[in-house]
Amino acid sequence: MSDITKQSLSELIKNIKDKKLSSTEVTKAFVERSEKSKELNAYITEDFSAAIDKAKRFDEKPNLDLKLPGIPMAVKDLFCTKNIKTTAGSKILNNFIPTYESTVTQNIWNEGAILLGKLNCDEFAMGSSNETSFFGNVQNPIDKDLVPGGSSGGSSSAVAAQLTPITIGTDTGGSIRQPASFTGTVGLKPTYGSCSRYGIVAFASSLDQAGPMAQNVKDCALLQEVISSYDEKDSTSIDFKRNNYSKELTNNIKGKKIGIPKEYRVDGMPKEIEDLWKKGIDYVKDCGAEIIDISLPHTNYALPTYYIVAPAEASSNLARYDGVKYGFRADGENLIDMYEKTRSEGFGAEVQRRIMIGTYVLSSGYYDAYYLKAQKVRKLIKNDFDEAYKKVDAILTPSTPSSAFKIGEKTNDPVSMYLNDIFTVPVNLAGLPGISIPAGHDAKGYPLGLQIIGKAFDEQNLLNIAYAMEEKINFKNKITDWWIK
């Protein structure tokens, strides 16, 4: 079988189960393609030879009852992996090797998957283009010098370029859905509390959520089924009935009510995004679902709210990187000097900017005006969704206000960079599940995504709608393998 890496996850599993392919063959195929794709800079840490060894061991005694039997997989470098360097894209953790495994990755290995390596990302997941990584830019396989989105940019690039059949990312304000949209792939941010945060390097605790990234909705559903679990080690993990999302997947969404929020028609939105959204509405109608106009009145406040809450939490979460216990340490005259030098040299500019914003909004005298007010607005945003869900089953919006942009295009304009998250951020603030599916191309041939937002814990319905739409859209990614010489 020549085109192993072109197969979807479901196909690979079937071929392994039918013994048409061995885990070793599959793993070697992805390793070879990854080796040839270094120019994409998708990996921070490769673990290829260990992966092939593991695959061989799997083949000696294959357990084909597992959900991911012998499937190789690279993961975002924000997940702590036992005995494998975990950097969070930062210099400050460049020498950090965890002695423990995150719950989400453990769930994956428990189902038979094999670690290929750790994927590049924005430093501490702070970015929308993967340009803040200490380990350099990631190339979008769609076109040279195009950003793959962020912060899960290594993940989106690797899935789109078929360096890994599937992957996981994390999403604090859009870090799964925006890169999925930029690379023509599918990315799901589950309901807050669905996937354990244990062992994931924290950015903003009340917003962070791990989720699957895949080439299609079915693969995404299967991975969600594997990674979502109640975990006592995470106090914000929620014990709810989790479906067998892939088994229960259906394209029958007849009679479902899909809301179209008028506030998402933002000023200056490119016409092609507007058109894409209209097309999306037609697809939904084609599937037999009903379109209902809704209002989410506080949408305008979501981005500023997010850029108060997330940095506030981050400024505190990142305090532990102080050079004392692990990670990078710069020499200093005394403790304070050591702290200052370690954190000045260890953190990049964007991380430092957010630590400063976060420290500022929590400072006495500013707390009420910023942090407390942001929390109140956050509640209003959540109430908007609660109101909307009295009328609709899900909400359809564009994933991003534009297609992927060029590397360097927005690095000197943080606000325009932040605007990338305008459609995704409200979903994190409300703790809801959201999925981005590829829905078309812009004039340059770059992919564009549509976002479906679901009710809390209603991933099944969300995936069903995405599945039905995917069939109608019949999206084909235009990847030329330009980076392979």
Add this chain to the structure above:
Amino acid sequence: MSKDKSEYLINRKDNQYEVVIGLEVHAQVTSESKLFSTSSTKFGAEPNTQVSLVDAALPGMLPVINEYCVKQAIKTGIGLKAKINKRSVFDRKNYFYADLPQGYQISQFKDPIVGEGKVILDMPDGQKEVGIERLHLEQDAGKSIHDLDPKNTFVDLNRSGVALMEIVSKPDLRSPDEVNAYVKKLRSIMRYLGTCDGNMQEGSLRADVNVSVRRKGTKEFGTRCEIKNVNSIKFMQMAIEYEANRQVDLIEEGQSIDQETRLFDTKKNETRSMRSKEDAHDYRYFPDPDLLPLEVSDDFIEKLKLEIPELPDEKKKRFIEKFKLSPYEATILVSDNETSNYFENVIKKSDVKLATNWIIGELFAALNEKNLEITESPISAGNLSKLINLIKDGTISGKIAKIVFENMMEGDKDPKKIVEEKGLKQESDPKALETLIDKVIDDNREKATEYKSGKVKLFGFFVGQVMKVSGGKANPQLVNEILKKKL
């Protein structure tokens, strides 16, 4: 001069100053494991051997609340007759220090688990009520050790994450003596409850002491200074005394007092400025997003109420009413659970009055001398009870009992056996005593004649002689009777 003899005032020329004190007591929760992790809290382990991934704040590690510590805090709240808050919130207190691995301490700021309560103090001139402002749960930090290396500081994280209860009093205390009584009472209540062992040497109980002074009769509080982290009652008292006088001197000199944090130097017996209000940390408190608000049900609290033992105040009342003890005796005997248990075990089978005297008198003195706790007493409650019965039934005199007691202190021996082995049994056979007395009269003919001629004072001499000859074992009552007849 004040009318009330126990009033603590500082006098300067014509002015009298009252001292206003409030305490923030940090009490380590008695618990096998830490507040948010499963590592052990055992004292005295090798450095950094009781540190989990959570305690060391490794990336991606998350706190999970230890339910037992929550129960302990609520029980303490019940013991302080305080309001239990069914919803409380854990906040992050952000600051950098080498022994604070997370870069923040998880504490409770706006919504503590326990609200207002009270503690009753037994002062020499009566009872005094001290208000409790709040009690909240928080993590302890690790320990920085600066003196093991000339250039480096070593950090021991064994304490990192250990659960503390911060108990904040209202500014109701007025003297070092009241502070002494307050801390002891608080300690006693927590020891009764089993929520804090109160071991000050091991740092299980420390306090920040807030001190201000004001002219006697003034209503407004003066500017306060906070003396940080004082770890013994004696030092608290010394620090207050020094600090109050310092403040009074400043006022007398026409200067103002700066609100500041001070340290007590135990060697020099003085407080020193640590940082001023302007330099105070901005801790940037905000609710910890890794933890949900802590919610407890009425049912949960009611069940804990059933686990509350009889506390010192109630026990004292019972001792006074049931055993007719004086308030003084009762206060001493209920000061800790072990003492009152010992007392109640002794009086199960022996006289209450004698038991009270022997415990408060001989036993406490002997234990004090040997530096032993009541739980380490060489004399068991059962054996003390036997000794008291030997006195009561006349087998031995009180004087002999002291000898037996001393022997018992050497090891938990049965007093009956000691009496038998050493032949200390009281001589109550009239015939044997007559023989003895006859001999004494015979040996002291002259004195006997003097007595008969009216020198009645000499009776005591004869009693003494008989006791001496009998080796103290003669039954004094019988000796009296027989001597009167014979002389």
